[in-house]
Amino acid sequence: MNILIVDDFSTMRRIIKNLLRDLGFTNTEEADDGSTALPILQKGGIDFLITDWNMPKMTGIDLLRAVRADAALETLPILMVTAEAKREQIVEAAQAGVNGYVVKPFTAAVLQEKIERIFERVEAG
Amino acid sequence: MSGLTDTNSYEGYIQELSKTTELLMEKIEEGNAGDIAELIDSIKETRDRGLFTEIGKLTRALHDAISEFHIDSYLDDSDQKEVSTISDATDRLSYVMNLTDAAANRTMDMVEASLPIAQGIGDDTSKLKRDWERLGKREISYEEFGALYKDMGKFLEANEKRVTDLQQNLTNILVAQDYQDLTGQVIKRVVSLVQDVEGSLVNLVKLASNVEAVSGIESDKGDKNSKPAQEEMGIFPTKNEEFVSGQDDVDDLLSSLGF
Numbered sequence: 292m293n294i295l296i297v298d299d300f301s302t303m304r305r306i307i308k309n310l311l312r313d314l315g316f317t318n319t320e321e322a323d324d325g326s327t328a329l330p331i332l333q334k335g336g337i338d339f340l341i342t343d344w345n346m347p348k349m350t351g352i353d354l355l356r357a358v359r360a361d362a363a364l365e366t367l368p369i370l371m372v373t374a375e376a377k378r379e380q381i382v383e384a385a386q387a388g389v390n391g392y393v394v395k396p397f398t399a400a401v402l403q404e405k406i407e408r409i410f411e412r413v414e415a416g
Numbered sequence: 417m418s419g420l421t422d423t424n425s426y427e428g429y430i431q432e433l434s435k436t437t438e439l440l441m442e443k444i445e446e447g448n449a450g451d452i453a454e455l456i457d458s459i460k461e462t463r464d465r466g467l468f469t470e471i472g473k474l475t476r477a478l479h480d481a482i483s484e485f486h487i488d489s490y491l492d493d494s495d496q497k498e499v500s501t502i503s504d505a506t507d508r509l510s511y512v513m514n515l516t517d518a519a520a521n522r523t524m525d526m527v528e529a530s531l532p533i534a535q536g537i538g539d540d541t542s543k544l545k546r547d548w549e550r551l552g553k554r555e556i557s558y559e560e561f562g563a564l565y566k567d568m569g570k571f572l573e574a575n576e577k578r579v580t581d582l583q584q585n586l587t588n589i590l591v592a593q594d595y596q597d598l599t600g601q602v603i604k605r606v607v608s609l610v611q612d613v614e615g616s617l618v619n620l621v622k623l624a625s626n627v628e629a630v631s632g633i634e635s636d637k638g639d640k641n642s643k644p645a646q647e648e649m650g651i652f653p654t655k656n657e658e659f660v661s662g663q664d665d666v667d668d669l670l671s672s673l674g675f
Contacts, residue, residue: 300597309590313583345601374598376659381666385673394666396515396594399587401663 293318297328297342297354298372303395307341307372310399314406325349329357332364339409344373344380352384359388368409372397426626429466433459463630470627477623481616502613505606512599519595526585526592533578533585540571 294316298304304321311319322328324346344351351371358364370391371384381392391405436459443451485501547564550556660666
């Protein structure tokens, strides 16, 4: 299981990476915004994407749309972990095809629950 | 007044005054009292018009700045819905303070909870090590060996829980560092807002100096005050209906959308 973590703050990438390691996911890659994440995704081999929303150059919502528009990536599970807490933004992300949405600040338990739920749905569906 | 010169600009105003003054000098030399009186009136009228134009520009710029940074709603307490961008920025900086304070306390709580655990492991290890060395030198009685065996069993059992607790505390310390991301974003936006305010103020000061010049008012130079603001900030939990108040709210919203 290869997970790509996309966030412009290295602290947050490190937090998520460590939490994932605790959950047993040791294979992670990192990118600091959508424009650097997209080539990594297009190269292949990423099974799960965790992305922030507000990033320079290419935002998380634009990355989400780009991934869903790519035939090779359209089913990739995506979890958005972001401080963007506007209702209309959450609806926008849902409509763009996000699989889960976690608002910062979050707890390890919430992240674990959302990741597990996404996997359950992917396996079921 | 001829009206040939554009008095809507400060430069135009000066140009027109200069022309009329030249003409006035000519008429004075000719000694034409009627024309002199007419030209003096004309100079006065030009000055008034220049003053009105500059005040008009300043008023417009002030109005633009006020609406751009929502200062009007700040001044009008009856409208609580839209706070001024300045007071909004102040709230955001308070949020940064609260967040860093909470993170520091959370980290210290975890460290304080972990230190006695580490101390307990150290103390027990030292005691067992002493007995273990005595066992190695065969300086231990059969009864003491029985006690050592039991102690070792208790130590191992206790350590399982201690290690789990330590791991949990360390994870909590790690997660508490997320404030850096959140506060960084808020500060970045406040910085951009301050830059916008500065730009507007510079423009207002420039326009005000034209009014001063036309009216002949001398003011103290070098005043640097700030006010205004701009830009909507997405992050930051508020009681605003537009925002979710936490993860439970997000989950409710998503489930209402069929998630």
